[in-house]
Amino acid sequence: MEVLQALAGSVDVLTFDHEQVPNRLLETLQSSGANVAPPPAAKLLAQNKLHARKVLGDMGFPVPPFAVAETPADIERFASHVGMPLMAKAATGGYDGRGVWTVSNLDEAADALNEAGGQLLLEPKLALECELAVLVARTASGHTACYPPVETVQRDAMCREIIAPASASPALIAAAEQLAVDVADQIGATGILAVELFVVGGELKVNELALRPHNSGHYTIEGCTTSQFEQHLRAVLDLPLGSTALCAPHVVTVNVVGSGATTPLRDRLVAALAVHGAHIHLYRKDDRPGRKLGHVTVCGSQAADVRAAAQRAAALLEGAEL
Amino acid sequence: MEVLQALAGSVDVLTFDHEQVPNRLLETLQSSGANVAPPPAAKLLAQNKLHARKVLGDMGFPVPPFAVAETPADIERFASHVGMPLMAKAATGGYDGRGVWTVSNLDEAADALNEAGGQLLLEPKLALECELAVLVARTASGHTACYPPVETVQRDAMCREIIAPASASPALIAAAEQLAVDVADQIGATGILAVELFVVGGELKVNELALRPHNSGHYTIEGCTTSQFEQHLRAVLDLPLGSTALCAPHVVTVNVVGSGATTPLRDRLVAALAVHGAHIHLYRKDDRPGRKLGHVTVCGSQAADVRAAAQRAAALLEGAEL
Numbered sequence: 001m002e003v004l005q006a007l008a009g010s011v012d013v014l015t016f017d018h019e020q021v022p023n024r025l026l027e028t029l030q031s032s033g034a035n036v037a038p039p040p041a042a043k044l045l046a047q048n049k050l051h052a053r054k055v056l057g058d059m060g061f062p063v064p065p066f067a068v069a070e071t072p073a074d075i076e077r078f079a080s081h082v083g084m085p086l087m088a089k090a091a092t093g094g095y096d097g098r099g100v101w102t103v104s105n106l107d108e109a110a111d112a113l114n115e116a117g118g119q120l121l122l123e124p125k126l127a128l129e130c131e132l133a134v135l136v137a138r139t140a141s142g143h144t145a146c147y148p149p150v151e152t153v154q155r156d157a158m159c160r161e162i163i164a165p166a167s168a169s170p171a172l173i174a175a176a177e178q179l180a181v182d183v184a185d186q187i188g189a190t191g192i193l194a195v196e197l198f199v200v201g202g203e204l205k206v207n208e209l210a211l212r213p214h215n216s217g218h219y220t221i222e223g224c225t226t227s228q229f230e231q232h233l234r235a236v237l238d239l240p241l242g243s244t245a246l247c248a249p250h251v252v253t254v255n256v257v258g259s260g261a262t263t264p265l266r267d268r269l270v271a272a273l274a275v276h277g278a279h280i281h282l283y284r285k286d287d288r289p290g291r292k293l294g295h296v297t298v299c300g301s302q303a304a305d306v307r308a309a310a311q312r313a314a315a316l317l318e319g320a321e322l
Numbered sequence: 323m324e325v326l327q328a329l330a331g332s333v334d335v336l337t338f339d340h341e342q343v344p345n346r347l348l349e350t351l352q353s354s355g356a357n358v359a360p361p362p363a364a365k366l367l368a369q370n371k372l373h374a375r376k377v378l379g380d381m382g383f384p385v386p387p388f389a390v391a392e393t394p395a396d397i398e399r400f401a402s403h404v405g406m407p408l409m410a411k412a413a414t415g416g417y418d419g420r421g422v423w424t425v426s427n428l429d430e431a432a433d434a435l436n437e438a439g440g441q442l443l444l445e446p447k448l449a450l451e452c453e454l455a456v457l458v459a460r461t462a463s464g465h466t467a468c469y470p471p472v473e474t475v476q477r478d479a480m481c482r483e484i485i486a487p488a489s490a491s492p493a494l495i496a497a498a499e500q501l502a503v504d505v506a507d508q509i510g511a512t513g514i515l516a517v518e519l520f521v522v523g524g525e526l527k528v529n530e531l532a533l534r535p536h537n538s539g540h541y542t543i544e545g546c547t548t549s550q551f552e553q554h555l556r557a558v559l560d561l562p563l564g565s566t567a568l569c570a571p572h573v574v575t576v577n578v579v580g581s582g583a584t585t586p587l588r589d590r591l592v593a594a595l596a597v598h599g600a601h602i603h604l605y606r607k608d609d610r611p612g613r614k615l616g617h618v619t620v621c622g623s624q625a626a627d628v629r630a631a632a633q634r635a636a637a638l639l640e641g642a643e644l
Contacts, residue, residue, distance in 0.1 A: 225599055225601075225621070234595065239591075239592055239595050240592065240595045240596035242595070243598055243599050245599075247569050247570070247621070248569070269561075270561055270562065273556065273561050273562045273564070274562040276565055277547055277564075277565050277567075279547075299547070299569070
């Protein structure tokens with residue numbers, strides 16, 4: 001804590017790049033006068049899915065039907081309303097499919113309850129038309145800048161592709177932008193807020209929030225005038241926000257996911273670097289199956305070509321046959 | 323030298339980002355088996371203007387008329403052929419107008435000879451139609467990738483603006499690209515080569531070379547699919563070269579030059595950040611009049627708007643009235 005206090009005393013603002021920073025520490029810093037952005041109370045909405053659902057629902061934002069389960073009886077009660085299968089989610093700590101279970105019966109649900117440590121967020125298995133993500137930057141002064149909503153494509157409950165702009169109807173796009181800005185204002189976000197949305201029956205439901213530069217916004221590094229990282233710093237420093245315009249008609253990011261490939265990484269990289277227009281980002285993580293190891297972004301004018309090139313480069317990095 | 327040898331032994335390739343690295347050290351490393359890219363012999367062409375003129379002229383590339391002066395009599399002889407004023411340049415160590423003198427008579431020429439340490443490259447004061455710069459990347463395997471030629475705008479012998487693409491005729495653009503690639507091949511450049519060209523009487527003359535990422539290529543950071551820095555690394559590592567396509571129809575970079583402004587830098591930065599689409603780069607150098615402190619790049623579809631926005635942001639950073 002002393003180290004953090006000293007740091008706080010030497011800088012204009014404290015921010016973070018993931019949500020697992022203990023809120024207790026941030027609250028102590030804030031109450032001793034440090035400028036913590038985003039504020040810890042807002043950050044908690046990204047850290048605890050159950051808390052977020054309750055707060056956003058109470059604020060009047062559209063959220064999927066949900067229930068809290070702390071006993072098998074709670075699960076049984078919710079299942080009797082919405083049927084099986086159910087989505088069961090740990091309130092905290094989940095990411096990339098971890099902490100999320102599709103349960104088909106009460107035994108599986110009880111196992112999930114156990115694994116989650118005795119508390120679950122339950123949700124019906126919704127018929128999703130698609131998933132959208134909207135990045136919005138907000139300054140402490142209340143200025144906001146919204147990025148074009150993107151479509152996120154999941155496999156095994158992990159985001160694999162980000163397609164910008166989303167191909168949804170103009171009305172739905174406008175509604176998604178307005179919803180994201182309203183959430184940012186209502187919760188008092190500062191910095192980058194990522195709002196993950198389900199589209200169900202033509203309507204938007206808020207799934208999750210992230211209060212930091214987010215995987216769904218990595219496409220902005222090459223794809224938008226201002227990257228989400230620069231924008232986050234502009235926002236937490238209360239500087240003028242940058243343009244969120246796309247640099248090309250179509251931008252696609254494909255995540256590179258560990259596959260246990262045995263081809264040397266250098267060979268895979270050389271193959272991927274030869275894909276025209278592929279911007280390759282590797283995170284220097286050990287290659288473990290199911291782990292996000294990097295991403296590839298491609299910008300261009302033809303949607304199908306752009307997506308195919310990004311998919312091809314990502315597949316080569318994952319060890320696809322050369 | 324031991325430190326350098328140890329470094330060389332631990333890496334795939336050694337490169338540099340300015341030309342004042344002593345060639346003696348690079349040659350020793352190279353002769354002990356290190357992969358030095360670009361090779362020291364090629365680098366010398368960027369380090370010594372006189373050497374470059376002679377070598378490029380001997381190779382048959384078009385260079386401006388020139389002479390070497392080591393005595394006042396040498397100057398007098400050249401002036402008797404081409405008249406006054408003359409351009410007098412130190413063979414080494416000059417940049418941003420330093421080491422370059424316009425001399426109108428023999429007294430001024432003698433002063434320049436003194437200041438340059440007894441050796442000058444002399445040149446007639448040419449009627450330049452414009453100046454172009456062409457970046458080309460070349461791998462050790464001999465692959466090349468040429469960036470779109472840009473127009474460079476000088477004030478006080480310092481490059482102030484880079485306008486991409488250059489508005490010269492398609493034939494002149496094609497000739498400039500071919501010339502740059504030919505120079506890269508002939509001198510065995512690896513990495514980024516910047517070829518600075520004069521346009522005189524509709525013809526190209528090679529002014530100077532740089533064998534490294536260059537000020538005239540900073541526009542590529544946001545303006546091209548592959549930045550010159552990434553491309554330099556791809557080239558010296560003999561990896562596939564990236565696309566050199568422009569990301570927008572027009573890209574302009576304006577250098578930020580020290581003016582001795584007294585407004586706090588933060589205020590100037592806030593003003594410049596509000597210029598729509600301005601990408602601001604500051605080099606954390608002390609503000610001294612005439613020193614390049616940073617640059618601003620703007621991309622867009624309207625040439626005049628793009629240039630005006632970049633000029634405006636740079637002027638604000640230099641301390642223009644807010």
